[in-house]
Amino acid sequence: MMDGDDLGERVLIHLDVESLSPAIDKHEKQEKSEFPTTRKCYSYIKKKTFATFVASKRIPTSNLDTSSLWHCCDEAFSDPSSIHKHVSIVHANEIDELTSEALDQMLKQANADGSVHDHPNDCQTKDASSWMPDTSHLSEDELSKGPGEVILYYCYCQIKEPRFICDWQNELCSKLHLTGKVRVATEGINGTVGGTKTATSLYIKAMLAHPIFQVMQVEDFKTSEGGAECFPDLKVGVYKEIVPMGVDPDIISYRLAGTHLEPEEFHREVQSLLKDGSSNSDTILLDCRNFYESKIGQFKNCLAPDIRKFSYFPDYVDKNLDLFCNKKVLMYCTGGIRCERGSAYLRSKNVCKEVYQLKGGIHKYLEQFPDGFYRGKLFVFDERYSISFNRDIISDCRYCGSPWDQYQLCSTDFCCQLVLSCTSCRQKGLTACCPVCQAKEQTPSGSPSSGRVHKEECDCTRSRPRIPKDTL
Known part of the structure; x- marks a missing residue:
């Protein structure tokens, strides 16, 4: 196998950077400057790099046995799937490095040609009013009353000044009478907000119109x-990560994520797995x-890890x-x-x-397979706790x-655990998450904690290992 420098030189020489421009223009017509930081373009360049890497391993077949068409790591490969699989497993890190190098090289060339203008982050993001939807034709009642919905979304992109985006989100949501939670970081944005359908529609249009988030599409917003x-x-804040995994995104980036499968592709994979046993x-x-999510639907x-927080996931792995x-x-x-x-961490x-x-x-x-291989409820992080697409109940x-x-919620004032207690049992007073909490004397209303913050301490917490050791 070639060393890193030789490998980089050989592949990048054959990576036609200029030929990437038409694809960028096609997908990013409105903001050429956005292509270095959008996942769509990164994915395109990575595919190009992967294909070029594979092509560099091809052996001319004129005077050779045609059964060996590729040669890599002292192995011969005779069909495309085998060499593709080999490269994706053994050379994944090299492909990522080469993709980043190609991205940097393309940006430098674009800057030299004068084709890159102001970056979306350099626009007047300090002036939140510049990106506010026009609501002059709507009354306050039309914005705050009527059929409602909750939208869930995220977008990985570069945000140089997350505080400005945070201020804009606060003003935007307040203007549209939306409640919910929005996390902003230099790596992107993650939100779930609720309001009238009129308001959420305006919110989505405002997001798509903002130059930083123009990489998003309408289908990126999930509704219920x-x-x-x-x-x-409403809670809007600036964080280190837009999803709290507890690992610096500069160390483990979303750009290292696994291959995305569309729902129909994923469905076929699960179908094949279940068929084979x-x-x-x-x-x-x-x-x-988390365990309480998979408990009511999966x-x-x-394999559903018995962990309480996503920040435990790296340790679980x-x-x-x-x-x-x-x-x-x-x-x-x-x-x-x-x-x-x-997936990036894994x-x-x-x-x-x-x-x-x-x-x-x-x-x-x-949305596509309500009666597919996922059974039970879908847990959501709001006061609904779950939404339903099928009638199955898999928990007790x-x-x-x-x-x-x-x-x-557990009925004891110091416990934040969720409890599954049926109507009949609740009528009997069984409203806590475990016997320890059930036995605790309820704090009288009016003096919930006497100024003290109670630490959660119950059987549910003590009996569950923080990081379980699993077996299949």
């Missing part, structure tokens, strides 16, 4: 029944959500690397954002054969064991 009442208030399979269907025959060794991994989460970073360990993720998450899958009441999947 609800409204402003689904959230207690899970025993001795080289494929793992991995749920990277894909059949999945580290402790269970043997599970993923030489495996093909199919990952999924609610809307796709956790898989972006989770890929960084260099143990998996292949890593794929469900594009758009469970939400998009259920904490106390009597009858089918039940409607979460409520």
Whole structure:
């Protein structure tokens, strides 16, 4: 195998940077300057780099045995799928490095040619009013009353001044009477907000019109029944990560994420897995959500880690690397954002054969396959707790064991656990998450905690290992 310098020189010489321009113009007509930071363009360049890398391994067949068409790492490959698989597994890091180099080279060339103008981040983002939708034709009642919905979205992109975007989001949501949560970081934005359909429609149009987020499309916004009442208030803030995995995004970037599969592609993969049977399979269907999410809804025959927070996921991977060794991994989460970073972290360990993720998450899958291989409810992080696409109930009441999947908060004032307690058991006063909490004396209303912040301490927390060791 060539060393890094020779490899880079050989591949990049044959990477026709200028030929990328038409594709960029086609996809980014309105903002050429955005192409270095958009995932769409990065993905295009990566595919180009991958193809060029594979082509560099091809052996001329004029005077050779045609059964050996490619040669790499002292191995001969006679069909495209075998060399593609080899390169994607063994040379993944080199492809990523070459892609970044090509991206930088293209940007330098574009700057030298004068084809790159002001970056979207350099526009007047300080003036939030510049990106506000016109609501002069609407009354306050039209914005705040009527049929509602909740929208869920994320966008990985470069934001140089997240504070300006944060201020804009605060003003935009307040103007449209939206509630919810929005996380902004230098790596992008992640939000779920609720309001009237009139307001959410204007919100989506405002997002798509902003130069920083023009890489997004309407289908990137997942919608469900609800409204402003689904959230207690509006929270917009600047964070290090737009999804809290606890790993510096500069170290493990979303750009290292696994291959995206459309819902129909993911459906076929799961169908094949279930048909072949899970025993001795080289494929793992991995749920990277928290245990209380997968408890009320999941894909059949999945591996659902018993973890409480997504920030535990990296440690879970580290402790269970043997599970993923030489495996093909199919990952999924609610809307796709956790898989972006989770799959990147898993890929960084260099143990998996292949890593794929469900594009758009469970939400998009259920829109196409409500009676598919995902059964039960979809957990959501608002006061609805879950939304339904099918009638299956896969979880039980904490106390009597009858089918039940409607979460409520533990009744003790210091506990933040969710509890599945059916109507009959709640009428009997069984409203806590575990016997320890149930036995605690309720704090009288009017003096909830006497100024003290109670630390959660119950059986649910103590009995669950922070990072479980799993077996298949």
